[in-house]
Amino acid sequence: MTDGTWAAPGRVNLIGEHTDYNEGFVMPFALPHTARAKGARRPDRLLRLSSAQFDGEPVELSLDDLTPGSVPGWAAYPAGVAWALERAGHRLAGADLAIDSDVPTGAGLSSSAALEVVTALALSDLNGLGLPPESLARLSQQAENDFVGMPCGILDQMASASCEAGHVLFLDTRDLSRRQVPFAMAREGLRLLVVDTRVKHSHADGEYATRRAECETGAAALGVPFLRDIPFAELSSALSRLPDPTIRRRVRHIVTENRRVERVVDLLDAGRAREIGPILTEGHASLRDDFEISCPELDLVVSTAVEAGAHGARMTGGGFGGSAIVLVDEDAVEATTKAITTAFAAAGHATPRTFEAVPSPGARRVGA
Known part of the structure; x- marks a missing residue:
């Protein structure tokens, strides 16, 4: 007290x-x-x-x-x-x-x-x-x-x-x-970059709430409490029961995204952090195409980083702006950052802010 x-x-x-x-x-x-x-x-x-x-x-x-x-x-x-x-x-x-x-x-x-x-x-x-x-x-x-x-x-x-x-x-x-789950990137010669596009997300304008409502609609149509209850192995069957193409896309993202989390956990447990890169990029494509919450700046970060040799990249957070993450080798940080900055300048976007993400402690008391 x-x-x-x-x-x-x-x-x-x-x-x-x-x-x-x-x-x-x-x-x-x-x-x-x-x-x-x-x-x-x-x-x-x-x-x-x-x-x-x-x-x-x-x-x-x-x-x-x-x-x-x-x-x-x-x-x-x-x-x-x-x-x-x-x-x-x-x-x-x-x-x-x-x-x-x-x-x-x-x-x-x-x-x-x-x-x-x-x-x-x-x-x-x-x-x-x-x-x-x-x-x-x-x-x-x-x-x-x-x-x-x-x-x-x-x-x-x-x-x-x-x-x-x-x-x-x-x-x-x-x-x-x-x-x-241990995430020892340095031991494998990796770095995870955060690229802040400086595009302010607009969750409060209703799009976030709309996505949540669409997920609830999909769950109700499939007779489950939450989309978590649709097994990945049954996804094709579930999608065939949904006549609305938008709801199908939302459901497909959630079910495949849960599976992507499980795949990443398995790789990290096996000490194969480098191999999660393509899963990150796959996740971005799902957020862009099925959940439709990306934006041109986020897509540019991902495509530029992958073309520059990054292991993978994806938007992170609620979407409609904000930041992307990029998994790179430690000796490629400077070149990848430069490639993204150059691409933003060529596209006429504001210069993004890039920094290294280091897994850090949660909430705590820090002083008297």
Whole structure:
């Protein structure tokens, strides 16, 4: 219950896109980029929020008056977490939270989940709740779903709350069972690059919600609770029962994407990280063609990287912009980065931001 500073990371999803709200498999890992909260307990029921990324006076909110839709802008995320904690039966003391973050916003790297999870951890510790990672993640997801109004799955929050350094998280989103899979890229002479296209994704415009609704329509038509329940071996039969071509494409992506996660896990367990590259590229084609959530800039990153000799590449995150990941040999980082930058310039796109993704630890207390 002492004052302190906490951190929660953004994430990259190695494989398993849009499978989380279909109760499927995902494989994220945490980035070194974090949201940090310096927190102090208050004797009243006031939540006082400030952010280094947003100018203006601190936002002051009464814990007794929080309702969905009542808090605009960035403060809705931490306020939603406090609301979810209270709704779960945890009566909170007031708190001062000063937020700072170096997780790129709008880049598909889960800046919002990092903000939610760091708030959940800070409030848990300040109130002596001792909540485990899965509880922090569920409450954070509830905040985003029901308070902010974004119908995301739980991938981002679980990654931020529970990833471990040097590992990728193999997560079953149905029951949150999970395994930390070693991802020793350096040992195999590999690097994973994140290429931020600087195209801001537009989840809030309804396309993300539309994809989720289409998946639910497909599951209902096939008589299963979630698309996770369609075995890969039965995909052809399932598709033949769907008259709507759009729903067929959505179903095909989810079922094949779950299978791609299983294939990547098998290769990493066997110490064959280099061989996951083509599966990443295959996943991008599915997201582009069957789920239809890519954009020209993301497609250009993938095609240019593969032509330059990368083992594989794909968009990562919710889509409609954001970032792509590229698996390359360590001695090809500079040449691949240059090829992508040159291709963007030739196409008239803004210069992308590229950095190396290093599997990093999840949410934790970092100081007094």
